[in-house]
Amino acid sequence: MxxxxxxxxxxxxxxxxxxxxxxxxxxxxxxxxxxxxxxxxxxxxxGIISGFRPLIDYSRFGLYSFIAFFRVSYQSEDAFNELIASVKKEQSVLSLMICDGSYDLAVRFAASNPSSFNKQFKRMLSEFPKLRVRMILTVVVEHQFLRDYLVKKQRPLDVVVGGDRPQLALEAADKAIITALAEGNRKTIELSKAAGISAKTCVVRLKKLEEQGVVKGYRLALHPRKAGISTNLLLARFRNITYEQEEQFTYACKSHPNIVSFIKTFGQWDAVLSVETWSRLEFRKLVLQLREQFDAILDDTDTIRIVDFIWKQSVPDGVLGEEKNGQ
Missing domain, CATH: 1.10.10 (Arc Repressor Mutant, subunit A)
Incomplete structure (x- = not known):
């Protein structure tokens, strides 16, 4: 449309x-x-939007995040969709991206530590032999930006999620509020009812969750493709990068209206940029600009086209005391 x-x-x-x-x-x-x-x-x-999703800092729950890229032993569209639905049910899965090119699927996970992730991941692979792992990246920290390209503005807001942050012990009412947010509720009366507390108490508790950095924002669950927007991942590997150069690169990402997130990773690639543009040509121009501007530190880049994005939840099932959250 x-x-x-x-x-x-x-x-x-x-x-x-x-x-x-x-x-x-x-x-x-x-x-x-x-x-x-x-x-x-x-x-x-x-289908342009599927609701609303809170931006929750999983590190405040003592969690780490990982991104796994797969090729899929493809048989039919129905079989592929069934596989996607089954993977989505996995407890540690936060979101899925259906890709085009070298990878068919990218899945975001969260776990209490690398060992826990490894056990869950291996069990999942044994249950779904059609998944062929091509790459796993450990998320160090991520920067979330506004979709400034929608209004042709440059408003360099930077919301940092993950990283080395102390775990917080949350009360049942706080977890109930977060669960209600993850289920798509936006009004205070809806959140207070779900938590079994008064509206006034709910406002106070939610403000505290924001101040503690547990709830970092309130974002739209947007399906860019159905709005005519092209989504691509830009993978970057650095060489001999200094702290100052990394800060310059981060600021360049934050300042560009089409870059909606910058994830610092550990593994085969050092960074994953999520880019939304109105055309592939516009995306290509952005990549060339970054390569020219940061030629001294960019060792290599690669791109992945995203066909569809499926958001499931903010933190894994069970963390908030519920079997399901945000589905």
């Missing part, structure tokens, strides 16, 4: 903070609450 300028402005506002009231959003983009509600329903019906 063709999206109008007002549609993109609304998506940008929702992706920046979907918990803002429709009245406040409408005031910023000059749109009535009724029209906002109508457009959100239309976006949902057309």
């Amino acid at each position: 063709k999206l109008e300028k007002k549609d993109l402005s609304l998506m940008y506002q929702l992706d920046a903070n979907y918990r803002r009231s429709y009245a406040a959003i409408g005031k910023d983009i000059r749109m009535s609450e009724q029209l906002i509600n109508h457009k959100i329903k239309r976006f949902s019906a057309e």
Whole structure:
């Protein structure tokens, strides 16, 4: 579908903070609450958005994250979709990306430590022999940025998730609030009801979770392809990089409107950039610009086209005291 300028402005506002009231959003983009509600329903019906997702810092739960890339022994589209559905049910899976090119599937996991991940991963591989591992990257830290390209702005907001952060002991009410957020609830009354607490107490607890860095933001579960947006991963390997040069590279990513995340990794590649553009040509231009600007430190790059993105949950099943969360 063709999206109008007002549609993109609304998506940008929702992706920046979907918990803002429709009245406040409408005031910023000059749109009535009724029209906002109508457009959100239309976006949902057309599969452009599948709801809302909180940005939770998994490191606050003592978790580490990993990205595994697979080739799949392909038989039919139905068999492939069944495999995707089965992998999604795995306890430690956070999200999946269906790819085109050298890899068929990229899966994001979270586990308490590398040993725990290794055990779960090997068990999963034994259950799904059609999955052929091609690469595993350990996430060191990730930077999440706003989708500035939607409104042609440069607002270098940097939300850092993961890394070496102390684990926090959360109370049952806090976990219930996070679970309710992961299930797509956005209003305080919905969160308080799910947690069994008053609305006033819910506001106080949620603010504390934000201040503690547990809840880092409120993002839109967007399906770029259905909005006519091309998504690609840019893999980068550095050589002889200094701290100052790494900071410069991070700032360049943060400042570019089409780079929506920068993940520092350990393994075959040092960084994974998620890039959203209106065309492959625009993406190609971005890659060449980065290679020219950082030729002194970029040893090699590779690209992966993302066909579809499937978000499951913020933290693994069971961490919040529920068997399922965010599905």
